[in-house]
Amino acid sequence: MTKSTIEGRRKAPFVVPDRHEIRTDPTRACVILSLVADALLAAGLRKTYRATVALDGVDLRVGAGELVGLLGPNGAGKSTLTKIACGLVRPTAGKVTVLGHPAGSTAARARTGYLAELFRFPGWASADEVLELHQRLARSGGGAEERTELLALVGLAEAARRRVEAMSKGMQQRLGIAQALVGAPSLVLLDEPTSALDPAGRRTVRELLEGLRGRGVAVLLNSHLLSEVELVCDRVVIVDGGRTIAEGAPHELAAAGGVEIETAAGLKRFPDAGREQVPTLVARLVGHGEEIYGVRVVTGTLEDAYLRLVGKDAR
Numbered sequence: 403m404t405k406s407t408i409e410g411r412r413k414a415p416f417v418v419p420d421r422h423e424i425r426t427d428p429t430r431a432c433v434i435l436s437l438v439a440d441a442l443l444a445a446g447l448r449k450t451y452r453a454t455v456a457l458d459g460v461d462l463r464v465g466a467g468e469l470v471g472l473l474g475p476n477g478a479g480k481s482t483l484t485k486i487a488c489g490l491v492r493p494t495a496g497k498v499t500v501l502g503h504p505a506g507s508t509a510a511r512a513r514t515g516y517l518a519e520l521f522r523f524p525g526w527a528s529a530d531e532v533l534e535l536h537q538r539l540a541r542s543g544g545g546a547e548e549r550t551e552l553l554a555l556v557g558l559a560e561a562a563r564r565r566v567e568a569m570s571k572g573m574q575q576r577l578g579i580a581q582a583l584v585g586a587p588s589l590v591l592l593d594e595p596t597s598a599l600d601p602a603g604r605r606t607v608r609e610l611l612e613g614l615r616g617r618g619v620a621v622l623l624n625s626h627l628l629s630e631v632e633l634v635c636d637r638v639v640i641v642d643g644g645r646t647i648a649e650g651a652p653h654e655l656a657a658a659g660g661v662e663i664e665t666a667a668g669l670k671r672f673p674d675a676g677r678e679q680v681p682t683l684v685a686r687l688v689g690h691g692e693e694i695y696g697v698r699v700v701t702g703t704l705e706d707a708y709l710r711l712v713g714k715d716a717r
């Protein structure tokens with residue numbers, strides 16, 4: 403992929419400049435600001451639809467180049483938050499900025515890429531035509547080079563001329579992701595981008611997301627695929643009933659699973675113990691004449707933590 407400049411979505415091919423390039427070119431002041439300001443900042447966000455409270459005072463921050471997973475049960479408010487962030491829905495109260503600009507403003511939209519959860523492209527359009535249309539909408543000057551890069555990035559290099567109606571669901575989802583990256587956005591909002599993808603497709607998207615992070619692009623990823631979120635996200639925010647109920651790095655949220663010690667008399671489990679208690683536990687067992695053959699600190703998964711926090715019952 404070629405390295406080039408970014409000037410919002412107007413002329414930008416896919417890649418943001420490196421930090422040295424930015425420092426040595428004072429005309430890129432807006433880009434420096436973009437890298438300093440939070441990619442997305444929501445404060446006290448509230449949205450009601452008549453009697454339904456979709457968001458009930460959510461605070462959320464996505465730093466520049468940060469990959470944040472937005473989790474929560476069906477109806478928690480994830481898509482509503484995402485739609486507000488890209489200016490499609492107006493909040494009832496609260497404030498949202500994208501790189502310092504009010505969400506929905508021209509400046510904010512120019513820096514935002516969005517993949518809706520239930521999107522539909524015209525069936526008669528080819529993959530290349532869909533991207534061309536979005537280049538026009540985003541005023542991207544990336545041309546054929548950008549389209550080719552993006553299709554290759556999502557594994558659709560061979561499908562540029564294939565019509566949407568002749569694509570599988572997963573191929574359409576890949577095209578949707580490519581569409582969200584048109585115009586080199588600094589913030590990408592992906593609402594369940596991998597729900598239709600096969601394992602290889604999910605890995606492709608995971609690598610793509612890591613690539614974006616490496617280039618300073620911030621991503622807010624709505625997903626129910628907790629194992630994937632755990633693999634790729636720097637931080638996760640869990641919402642439920644329109645409120646944030648937990649937030650942190652996946653490994654911080656993952657529930658501790660206790661300590662298992664293998665002794666001559668068999669496996670002994672200490673479900674409430676953590677890593678820091680291992681020396682004491684081992685010393686105590688040895689003091690009681692036990693022979694120790696192995697010690698394992700059992701770590702939980704993000705799924706364990708999620709189910710503990712939101713409850714296991716389907717609603």
Ligand SMILES: Nc1ncnc2c1ncn2[C@@H]1O[C@H](COP(=O)(O)OP(=O)(O)OP(=O)(O)O)[C@@H](O)[C@H]1O
Binds near residue numbers: 455
């Ligand atoms: N346009 C709308 N009109 C009325 N109610 C809405 C509208 N959009 C969303 N809601 C309601 O707001 C709440 C939050 O919906 P939202 O789509 O944000 O949830 P979600 O977390 O994205 O759920 P899912 O995981 O199912 O995609 C739900 O109770 C939903 O029914």
Ligand SMILES: [Mg+2]
Binds near residue numbers: 480482
């Ligand atoms: Mg949703």
